[in-house]
Amino acid sequence: MLDTQIQSLTRNEGEQLAPVVKQLWIIQWIIVTVIFVPAVFFASRHYMAELPVRVPAWLVTLLFFLIFRLPGLLLLPKTYENWRYSINSEFVSISHGVLTRTIRTLPLPRLQYVDVSSGVLENMLGIATIAVYAAAGEGRVIQIPGISKERAELIRADVLRLKGEHGGV
Numbered sequence: 001m002l003d004t005q006i007q008s009l010t011r012n013e014g015e016q017l018a019p020v021v022k023q024l025w026i027i028q029w030i031i032v033t034v035i036f037v038p039a040v041f042f043a044s045r046h047y048m049a050e051l052p053v054r055v056p057a058w059l060v061t062l063l064f065f066l067i068f069r070l071p072g073l074l075l076l077p078k079t080y081e082n083w084r085y086s087i088n089s090e091f092v093s094i095s096h097g098v099l100t101r102t103i104r105t106l107p108l109p110r111l112q113y114v115d116v117s118s119g120v121l122e123n124m125l126g127i128a129t130i131a132v133y134a135a136a137g138e139g140r141v142i143q144i145p146g147i148s149k150e151r152a153e154l155i156r157a158d159v160l161r162l163k164g165e166h167g168g169v
Contacts, residue, residue, distance in 0.1 A: 014084030014095060020125045021146025022080050027121055029076070033069050040064045075099075085144045087155060089162055092132050094142050106142050110134050111163050116152045128152040132159065 044060035075098050083096045093105040112135040118128040128149045132142040147155065 014086035014093070017080065017083050017085075017144075017146035018127055018148050018151070019080075020127055020148075021083075022076060024121055024125055024127065024146065025076055025079070026073075029069075029073055033065075037061060037065055037069065083146075087159060087162075089165070092142055092159060094144060104142055106132055106134055108159070108163050110136070111159065112136075114156045114159050116149075116156050118149065130155055 041057050041061040044055075045057040048055050048057060048060065078098045079096070082098055082101075084094070086093045089108070091105050091107055092111070093103065095101065095103045112133045114133070115131040116128050117131065122128060126149055127146050130144040130147055130152050132144075134141070144155075
């Protein structure tokens with residue numbers, strides 16, 4: 001069963017996040033960019049003045065933006081396309097990544113609890129994040145962002161019901 005679930009996730013056959021999560025990711029990208037780009041500019045103006053070779057602050061800032069910020073924005077559609085989750089009677093699994101691929105699976109008998117949360121931006125967009133925690137302090141957490149609030153509560157109830165069928169909770 002686990003092999004089948006992992007194979008389906010690697011083929012992007014699991015459930016996809018709500019499309020509105022792309023708006024959340026763009027807003028988050030803008031916020032981080034608005035904070036870090038000016039910080040890089042002013043820091044480079046200060047520190048480049050002390051170097052023997054003059055590198056204009058605007059050039060350092062442009063390179064920072066092109067190398068560290070722009071790729072995240074350009075890869076956003078592929079990130080959304082590759083984000084999948086799957087919940088069945090035995091496992092909760094996620095799969096995501098563009099340059100590197102992560103597949104994380106948690107067997108239901110090892111599930112301890114499920115959280116549904118939303119920050120300010122998520123509340124504005126009507127979405128939530130589901131966090132599924134493993135038992136025995138394993139530190140393993142599966143987070144599924146960008147789920148509609150209604151769907152998140154249904155998933156939470158389903159996971160807890162399935163967990164109860166495995167003799168827990």
